[in-house]
Amino acid sequence: MPQHNTLPVAEPDSAFVDFWNAVLAPKFIRFRHILVDGLSRHSAAVMPALPVRAGDRVLDVGCGFGDTALDLANRVGPQGRVLGVDCCDAFLDCARQIAGAAGTANLDFARHDAELGLGGAEYDFVFARFGTMFFSNPVRGLRSMREALKPGARMAHIVWRRREDNPWLHAPATVVRQFLPAPGEDAQTCGPGPFSMANEIVTGLKMEAAGFTDIHFQRIDAKVLVGRTIREAIDFQLAIGPAGETFREAGALAEQKRPEIEAALTDLFARAETTEEGLWMDSSSWLITARAPDA
Numbered sequence: 001m002p003q004h005n006t007l008p009v010a011e012p013d014s015a016f017v018d019f020w021n022a023v024l025a026p027k028f029i030r031f032r033h034i035l036v037d038g039l040s041r042h043s044a045a046v047m048p049a050l051p052v053r054a055g056d057r058v059l060d061v062g063c064g065f066g067d068t069a070l071d072l073a074n075r076v077g078p079q080g081r082v083l084g085v086d087c088c089d090a091f092l093d094c095a096r097q098i099a100g101a102a103g104t105a106n107l108d109f110a111r112h113d114a115e116l117g118l119g120g121a122e123y124d125f126v127f128a129r130f131g132t133m134f135f136s137n138p139v140r141g142l143r144s145m146r147e148a149l150k151p152g153a154r155m156a157h158i159v160w161r162r163r164e165d166n167p168w169l170h171a172p173a174t175v176v177r178q179f180l181p182a183p184g185e186d187a188q189t190c191g192p193g194p195f196s197m198a199n200e201i202v203t204g205l206k207m208e209a210a211g212f213t214d215i216h217f218q219r220i221d222a223k224v225l226v227g228r229t230i231r232e233a234i235d236f237q238l239a240i241g242p243a244g245e246t247f248r249e250a251g252a253l254a255e256q257k258r259p260e261i262e263a264a265l266t267d268l269f270a271r272a273e274t275t276e277e278g279l280w281m282d283s284s285s286w287l288i289t290a291r292a293p294d295a
Contacts, residue, residue, distance in 0.1 A: 007085070007110055008117035016136050017087045017113055025090040027239040028064075032094070034236055036067050037277070038225030042158060043129065045220050046287050047071055051154050055079040056124040059148055061114045061157075062086055062131020066095025066107075072127065073099075073107040085112045086131075115141040118148040125149075128157040130285075133196045142210035151295035155212070158285050159197040161219065165284035168224050169194060173242035175264045179257045183249040194241065203288065212290035220285045228278035230269045234262055 013021075028035060047068075052058060054077040060069040063084030073082040084107070086092055092109050099107045112118070115137055118126075126145045135141030145155055163170040197203040200217050207215045227233030237243040238261075247254045247261070254261075272279040 007112050007119055011113075011116055013087075014113065014115075014136065016134070020088050021090070024240070025088045027244070028088075029090055029094070031236050031240060032065060034225055034227060034232075036065055039130065041222035041224065042220055042283075042285055043068060043071070045222060046129075046156070046158060047075075050075075050125070050127065050156055052076060052125050053080075057122060058082045059118060059123045059126045059145075060084040061118070061126060061128040061145060062134070063095060063109065064088075064091050064129075064131070066092075066098045066109065068127065068129050069095065069107055069109070070098060070102060070104060073104050076106065078106055080106060082107045084109045085114060085118065087111065087113045114144050116144070118144045120147055121150050123148050123150060124153050126153075126155040130158055130160065130194070132157045133159050133192060133194050136192065138192070138196070138206050139209045142207060142212070146211045146290075146292050149292035151292060154289065154291050156287060156289045158220075158287055159203070160194045161284040161286055162198045163195050165221075166195075166282070168226050168281035168283050169241050169243070171268055171281075172237040172265060173246065175268055176238075176243040176246045176261055178264065179261050180246050180250040180254055183245055197286070197288075200286070203286075207288070207290055211293065213293055214289075214291040216289050218287040218289070220287055222283055222285075223273065223280040224283040225277060226269070226272065226279050226281050230266055230279065233269045233272070233279050234265045237265065 052072060052075045056076045058072045058076055060072055060082060063069045063086050066084055069082050069084035076082060084095060089111055092111055095109050115135055126149055132141060149155060160166055204215055227236050238247045269279055272281050
């Protein structure tokens with residue numbers, strides 16, 4: 001079985017990559033069950049329809065904990081191969097454990113910043129789930145994905161739609177902003193943020209600038225898990241996402257206001273749909289598909 005080509009030589013980590021590894025990764029690992037299980041309905045709506053065939057070579061960009069990479073490896077079978085790349089060491093440790101426990105021999109992982117290039121024209125399919133929104137330079141990151149595709153090969157990535165269509169993130173952020181100021185221009189950040197590709201027209205232009213053709217947007221609406229309990233839902237929001245960024249950057253003031261913020265969030269989550277698994281709220285994403293130009 002031929003191995004993947006070597007990724008471009010790594011450059012020093014950017015400030016965004018440093019921030020993901022030092023600050024965000026531990027928070028994401030703490031709430032891994034929400035981030036993986038909670039997004040499962042989006043994956044379930046997308047994965048069966050992806051144009052992935054037995055024997056394909058596939059690249060999963062921003063693979064996180066490796067669940068989508070494992071699904072893709074099962075799709076391509078023993079004659080295919082999947083490479084998952086992510087900039088977070090801790091995420092990749094989890095991903096390798098998952099692949100090892102499953103005994104998946106056709107799946108590799110590599111620590112790499114996708115914006116620095118992903119190799120040249122060797123993949124039959126490139127995929128990303130909720131990762132491309134965080135490219136500090138979206139066109140450069142998307143171009144890296146296009147350049148990694150064989151001529152005429154296809155890609156797909158999933159991104160969040162408008163804030164208003166994603167109350168699971170937007171509503172808690174709105175609550176927190178009632179008590180705390182917005183982060184300043186010098187705030188430490190994960191990148192452009194979860195809604196940076198929500199606008200269909202703007203994102204389509206970025207895809208075109210990156211060299212893609214045959215670009216299509218498909219709306220996907222699904223409930224997402226926000227916590228097994230109200231307490232966990234509050235902790236999750238104050239750690240991750242727009243509400244978490246506001247709370248983190250407010251420092252001492254946030255701790256001073258914590259009782260009021262938590263009371264308001266309790267009222268919000270008390271209205272969420274509740275099942276045996278936990279609390280569910282509405283969300284909406286784009287499945288964006290495109291093709292690399294023919295040679």
